[in-house]
Amino acid sequence: MPISPLDFKIIPPVIGHRGACAYAPENTLASFFKAKQLGVKWVELDIQMTADQELVVFHDDEISRTTNGHGRIQDHPLSYLKSLDAGSWFHPKFSGEKIPTLQEVIAFFQEQDLAVNIEIKAQSTDPKIMADKIVGMISENLKKKIFPFFISSFDTAILKQVKKANPALPIAHLADQWSDDWQEICDELDCIAFDLNYKTVTEEKVQEVLATNRLVLAYTVNDPAIAARLFSWGVSGVFSDCPDKIIAVLSS
Ligand code: G3P
Numbered sequence: 406m407p408i409s410p411l412d413f414k415i416i417p418p419v420i421g422h423r424g425a426c427a428y429a430p431e432n433t434l435a436s437f438f439k440a441k442q443l444g445v446k447w448v449e450l451d452i453q454m455t456a457d458q459e460l461v462v463f464h465d466d467e468i469s470r471t472t473n474g475h476g477r478i479q480d481h482p483l484s485y486l487k488s489l490d491a492g493s494w495f496h497p498k499f500s501g502e503k504i505p506t507l508q509e510v511i512a513f514f515q516e517q518d519l520a521v522n523i524e525i526k527a528q529s530t531d532p533k534i535m536a537d538k539i540v541g542m543i544s545e546n547l548k549k550k551i552f553p554f555f556i557s558s559f560d561t562a563i564l565k566q567v568k569k570a571n572p573a574l575p576i577a578h579l580a581d582q583w584s585d586d587w588q589e590i591c592d593e594l595d596c597i598a599f600d601l602n603y604k605t606v607t608e609e610k611v612q613e614v615l616a617t618n619r620l621v622l623a624y625t626v627n628d629p630a631i632a633a634r635l636f637s638w639g640v641s642g643v644f645s646d647c648p649d650k651i652i653a654v655l656s657s
């Protein structure tokens with residue numbers, strides 16, 4: 406059974422961005438484990454679909470920045486992607502770290518009691534196929550054990566397909582820039598939150614969103630002073646590469 410959007414009122418103020426990607430290779434199990442060790446309750450990750458329609462956790466369209474492979478995620482089968490080293494680029498001690506599948510990380514989060522923001526990256530593949538796969542996988546896992554989550558994307562076409570596949574799943578609108586149609590999009594998708602690039606956030610904008618009974622989350626905030634200012638404006642949570650630094654300020 407999906408969790409109620411009301412549960413997001415208890416979303417903690419710090420969400421580990423791609424795990425704790427200042428300390429471990431982004432979007433790997435090592436990064437999510439590090440976030441857990443740092444006391445983080447929620448993590449964010451990015452998902453994409455492989456050429457053989459498997460869901461993997463990966464940020465870039467192209468794989469060469471964070472693996473020893475080349476080409477686009479969507480052009481390779483899972484077997485090839487699993488053969489790559491997704492850790493050495495960050496530090497030799499992470500050599501052998503693999504690109505995880507969405508299923509692997511969900512199982513890990515259920516075991517570790519971590520909550521997750523699943524961000525869907527846009528691809529040139531059919532958004533309906535991807536949305537159906539994601540919703541199917543989440544639903545199957547929820548039958549085994551409830552885990553708090555919400556889904557976001559810069560791509561509203563895919564969020565519409567997610568909503569169609571299961572209207573009860575919590576969704577956040579994600580945008581790099583403020584645009585005047587934000588409320589229309591949030592209303593149509595029944596969004597629980599509006600996630601914004603912190604550079605585009607102002608106190609007035611935060612108040613405008615809060616007035617529609619939605620949370621404002623801001624990315625990517627690594628400076629505790631900036632986080633403190635955003636919180637004072639009513640921002641509910643920030644995505645951070647170094648979540649421990651923000652947690653430290655909150656508890657001081
Ligand atoms: O979801 C917040 C943030 O992760 C969006 O930007 O490029 O880091 O995925 P990006």
Ligand code: MG
Pocket residue numbers: 449450451524
């Ligand atoms: Mg992301």
